[in-house]
Structure formats: structure tokens, C-alpha cells
Amino acid sequence: MGGSSGSFVLFEEIIKLVNKPLPCALIFVLHRGKSSLSELPVLFKSKTKVRMEEPQHLDLLDTNCIYFAVPDYHLLIGPDRRFYLDATEKDFFSRPSIDATFISAAQSGIRIKAAMLFSGASEDGAAGIKQIAEKGFSTYVQNPDFAEVPRMPLAAINEYDKHQILNEENFFDEIRSILYSYST
């Protein structure tokens, strides 16, 4: 899941939905300032009992774990199911960038349950979520009409119009059922 301005509150609500063991790994990429010191696993500690981590370079990806991309590095996923930190240039003035994580996941060959893109002020994520969709995985974009900052979901839809749209009425219910579905 990727998000920027206006997505933090969504992330928080989604984490609250995770109230039993997850059949997948859940990875959040949120744009953050490079000197941002607050650790999201600490911040969200009271919201869920599922393990939360900021992955280190070469950590193995586990199911039933929630991961947060650390500030100032791109978070890549390798075909060996390890996380790789990357300090190359920013995408759309962002490091971590959502595209970097999404594209590496699409290329990794690991099965992706779903990719989701939420509110934000840049066009980061559009290229990456398109690549995930083109590999045949499910992709979801927040309806720009109810996104706090519509530019990011709008850019994704403009880039590729076959993403499924998450609407305001059943936004969290739908995400919960996707997270806990066991279908392929």
C-alpha cells in the first residue's frame, strides 16, 4: 500500500482492521521527510497485535507481519524474498518512493495479493501500480473524489484505467476482506 499526503489516517485505520493473523505480508510505503525520527511501529503499537517492523537491508519477508518503509531509502523487494534498501536518487522528490517498491515487487516474481494506492500530492506510484496490474495481480486505487489529495490516485487511473476503485462507503470493509481473503 502506498500513500502520501492524506494517507496517514487511512494507514492508521487499516492497521486497526488487522486484528487477527494476516495470511500475507502487508507493506506500507508512506512519503516521509528524511529526518523523520518517529518509528511507525512504535506509533501504531496500540492499534494491532500483529508484528510491525521497519525492515533492514536483507531481512526476509514474512507473512503475518506489517512492514513500513524507512525514511531516506527506497525499499525494494528481491526475488529471494528479501528486502533491499536502496539510496539511489529520489522519484518524484521522494525517498522512499512508492514506484520503487511497487516496481520491484512486480519484478520479483513473488505473488502479490493486491496493491493499493491512496491519497497524495505527487504522481508517484502510478507507474508501479500499473506494472503490478500488467503482471495480472489485483490493483486498487482510492476514489480520487474522496481522497484528501486526489492527484496521486488520479494519476494512477490516468496511467491505466483498469484498476479497481475503492469507494468511500465500503472502503475499509473492502480492504479488510482483501487482506483476509485466501484466494489466489
Add this chain to the structure above:
Amino acid sequence: MIALEYQELEMLIVRVREISGFDFSGYARPSLLRRASRYLTKHAMNLSELIVHLEQGGKAVYDFIQELTVNYSEMFRDPDFFISLRSEVFSYLESFPAIRIWVAGCASGEEAFSLAILLKETGLYNRSLIYATDLSERVLSSAREGVFSLGHMRTFSENYLLAEGKHSLSDYYHVAYSQAVMVPDLRKNIVFSLHDLTGDGVFNEFQMVSCRNVMIYFNLEQRQKVFKLLYESLAMFGFLCLGKRETLRYSGYEEHFRIIDTRLNIYQKIK
């Protein structure tokens, strides 16, 4: 956006080795894939066009290697690191008559100049020698010139102040032709030289090695080899400085160091 696949990347690694002798096989594939894809996108080439281009050899292949290995750095990157260095490491180095520091993977010299400034402000510079190495002759020659763009200098100045620098960064450079040139006095104890962490060995013994945001370039096996090299290059009780998000995990040397700063990844060799 041009997306390479992993098999194509492996083929590219083989071709680059055949053409140039440079071996990317110890490099972390996901990063390399990202860099290679970005190179193709930036130069509007597909893979076969790239290979034809590289087969010219010489500058073409050299530029490609350069672009895939260059380390983007800043002066006083992670300002807290320099504060910790001053209080935890330099206070210890003070007792040494001669201090040798290795900046491994120095790119254009940002880290080496930052350390030189810090050493100067703690009165240690005259008995210090900084060896700054990189695998690219081109970035080294730029580092030797000590020239940086004024745009970058603005960021570096902010970092310097956050790192509790005692003066103003502009005291350490002068402006010529709209560029910042580091003062010669600062360069006199820095030796810039060629060294490839994936191929070359130990060349001296150091009281401190700074190798920040370099380890993340390598895959698991290569990374262990580089850790061995750094370990063997350190004097007993010497300090190893890694990037803000780099730890000794998976290094094989966890037991040989004690943690000096757990947040900024400063370690001391203890056995």
C-alpha cells in the same frame, strides 16, 4: 518507463564483464535492476540497443558502469552522525599520535571533506590522514578538485549547522565561476585513490573506517566479503561507521564489534 527483467539483467552483467572486465555479480540485484532500468529510460534505449551501445567499449561502457555504481552523497549527511562522532569517537582518537581514517566508497569526496572539517574543528586534523577511495577514477578526479555546485552547497551548509559545526561552511570554500571550491588547506591531509571493495584487499591499518551507504550496494555474499575486508583493515579498538540504516546483521562479524551508537550504527572492533 522501461522495465528490465532479472534474466535480462543477468545477461547484461555477463556482457559488461566480457566487454570491460568489470564484474557486477556481487551487486544486489534489486538495486541493480532499478539502476539499469532507469539508465535505459533516461537514455531512451531498450536492452538490445544498450548492448550494441556498450559493445563500442571505452567511454560508452565506462559511463554505464559509472552511472550504475555512483554513490550519491552529501556533506554532513545525517548530521547527528557527526555529533556522535565528535563525542564518542574523536574523544577516543585524541590520545593517538597519528590518526588514519579510511573513507571507503568516497564518491566525489563529500564525506572525506566533512570529516576533514570535523577533525579541524576538534584540533586533530594536523595529525590525521584521510584515505578516501572509490572504484571510479572519474569521481576521484572530481573529488581531488574539491569542486561542488552552489546548489548542493546550500544543503551541505544546512547539514553542517545541524551537525553543530563551529563556524560557517563557507569558511571552508571559496566561490569561483559559480562553483564552490574547497580550500587547499582542507585537502592537504586527504589522499584520494583508486580501490574497488569487491576486488582489492587490505592496504593499511586504520583507527576508523567510514563506509556509509555502500554496503547496501552488495548482495549477501559480497557484503560478507567486504565486511571481512573492513574488519581486517581496522586496528584493534578501531571504529566502523555504517549508514543510518545499515547494521552488522548478516555480516558474520556481529561478535567482533561492540555498539557505540545503536541509532547511527557506529561500532568498535573488540576482538
